[in-house]
Amino acid sequence: MKCFHCGGEMKRGKTTYTVNRKGYHLLIHEVPAWMCTQCGEVYFEGEEVDSIQEVIKSIDEKIGKLRRERVAVQ
Numbered sequence: 097m098k099c100f101h102c103g104g105e106m107k108r109g110k111t112t113y114t115v116n117r118k119g120y121h122l123l124i125h126e127v128p129a130w131m132c133t134q135c136g137e138v139y140f141e142g143e144e145v146d147s148i149q150e151v152i153k154s155i156d157e158k159i160g161k162l163r164r165e166r167v168a169v170q
């Protein structure tokens with residue numbers, strides 16, 4: 097696999113995935129990904145992207161629930 101960015105060699109490795117959502121920041125360590133040995137560009141495969149989306153969806157729901165409950169108590 098070649099890097100789409102610079103044409104360098106891509107290697108399988110693990111990286112930290114960070115996401116900034118409304119109300120929280122999420123860091124997922126050691127997510128499998130393809131990384132360019134030349135420019136450091138990172139690509140996630142569909143399977144990993146799907147899993148990350150599921151995690152985010154789940155946290156969004158739980159945070160929404162948490163906020164509603166907090167508001168109800170006040």
Ligand SMILES: [Zn+2]
Nearest residue numbers: 099102132135
């Ligand atoms: Zn590259």
